[in-house]
Amino acid sequence: MDICYERDAEMSVDSDDDIDWTRNFSDNVRVQEGIHPITATSSLSKCRKTLGTAPMKAPSQRVILHFDLDCFYAQVEMIRNPELRNMPLGIQQKNIIVTCNYVARECGVTKLMFVTTAKERCPQLVLVSGEDLTHYREISYKVTELLEGYSPLVERLGFDENFMDVTDMVEAKLRQEPVPYDFTVNGHIYNQQSLDTRAETHMRLAVGSHIAAKVRAALHTKLGLTGCAGVATNKLLAKLVSGTFKPNQQTTVLPESTADLMRSQDGLRKVPGVGHRTAQRLQTLGLSSVRDLQCFPLTQLGKEFGVSAAHHLHNLSLGIDDTPVTPTGPPQSLSDEDSFKKISTETEVLEKVEELLTSLLDRMHKDGRQPGTIRLTIRRFSATNKWYSRESRQCPIPSNIGKKIISGGQDAKAPLVNITMKLFHKMIDRTKPFHLTLINICFSNLQARGADGKGSISFFFAPRSPRKPADQEKSCLEDTIDTSFSDTSLRGAELVRGIEAAMAKDKSQRVPSVTCTLGPESPPSPPPGVDPSVFQQLPRYIQRELKSSTPSSSSPSPTGKNVHSFTALGQADQARSSLKHPTTEKTLECTLEDPPTAPHWYIGQSGSRHTQPSSADDEWDPCYPHCSFQERAEGKNHTDSTSQIPPSESVFPPNIDPIVFSELPAKLQRELLSEWRQQKPVSKIPTTKMLRRRPAKETKSTTAKSPQSNNLLKYFKPC
């Protein structure tokens, strides 16, 4: 048996069924490991002492979790073939072991070890090829989606790590039980530091640790995966602390241990954000440890890196990280690559390009979005200076080819091979010898589109959207340009993104209120006319939304009893709340608990729906500032709202309000559904794609809040 699972049995992870948030936390702990009772300490004085000369910062009130799956690729392979659990297993890509299970690690195999070395150390090592990432990618997104069932603020970091901001969940819990008479941290506390009852941050982190345990338990029961978690007040600390105890354990770092955690890092390279290059540059300044960097004069650091980067680095060394957890959404690019010893003929390049495009087109078709750009990257080996260099060339994909890509099949392959080879010739002079060691093809600028062109949502808006000159869409291959398609319409996905960006902006200006349900809850039954199998696959809060949106369901809460509402509205929200729609006002509910018998607590945004847009909302979409959605919609077509989409067809992304959706014209509903279906199974929150490109300051303000308000109609308004 894999050691991951053996350790799992020892851990104090609460199962899905045995956390009762209405009782004190110690009742939920079954194993003593890592459970620290309250002791009275002076947190402030200890903090000052621990941090030494480091400038004191007000401790962040955020609660951030970091999840890191144990030897992810190996776990996936062991799930696919359980016999591998007892064997030393290595995942091989070319001549490298990219990861291995813990049985192999006990034999001395490590990550990124050469296969030859690994075989020497562990002759019985079983190797599985991990060059095809399909399965890992699929499971990876399932993990992220599972996490998104708890909080919308989930940020992916590679295939096997996720950040999660659970601040709102923690606050909901503390509103429910403001002063737990007893509380503990689930799992380890970094440095074995004691909890302080008087320190609010301790209390928040303790609650966060129970959420982390809950999520890890769900990962195990639902996906069969184990992993570590870190609990801290920011992403940097959460990530650094999560690996303190491996595998399959979790650690919480309290603010007073920040300096210790940072200084315990084995070199600056261990600090996230300090890569190989930066570490080299720091080394030239004589800085090799975190402590070196902490003590180095900021002005001198600024001379090497510039003021902004110097501040950033200095903050990192102190464990300060204000970056928000930014929901990742679907990938912004899809790429496929292969490395090799040597490719030096055009025929070989052509074969490799065809091979890469074949798999990439398949992925692109499954993704459903249409790529607007193709990029070819090569790694060239220069014999003269014995150095590898990466180069790339990219160009737009003509619309007719793009449409072929999403329509499936391999029709697009030939013209794309043609384009790719043109890009290749931009970099490589075929009259001279060349030596390539890598080829990468990347589709980017991905645009979701309606199921068909004529019925696309762009139908509503085409006459009013700004026209794009045909020559802006020229490709490097003039003969493949599709001039018959004028790309002037507002694409459906852009509409959705625009709406969601506007939602995010609106939400960022709102103070959430919290509703806590204290009693046990049964899983909602599907509303009349809804396919139970489809209904059961929906996230619980969407199930509730669907239930509550049907006329037969009039209960204000899932249970209809034991509901305690906490209205924490700010003035702006109070003002908005007076504008609420009298009959449809609701609180969007997000639950931590999954089992039917468990108690629930919900995080919602009372007052966020059916309100009149504020003046600030009028600037909602930087991409389409000239015209509102309503103007476009009304100007083109307002189909009757009586023929609605049957509920059984309504599979909404988690950030779409079913009630609002139901109020849209049927045609618009179908368009949106078509868009969302095309984006499955990677159903994330496209909102952030736009936000992430903004300056960090804006990003923080627009993404820090929970994207749970989904009133589409309010964004259909005049300019």
Place this chain on the structure above:
DNA sequence: GTGGTGTAG
């Protein structure tokens, strides 16, 4: 938008 670079797992 393009191309190079750096960072991450």
Place this chain on the structure above:
DNA sequence: GGTTCTACACCAC
């Protein structure tokens, strides 16, 4: 000499 296969951010242009 770096090592694989992605994916993303940032910056100069």
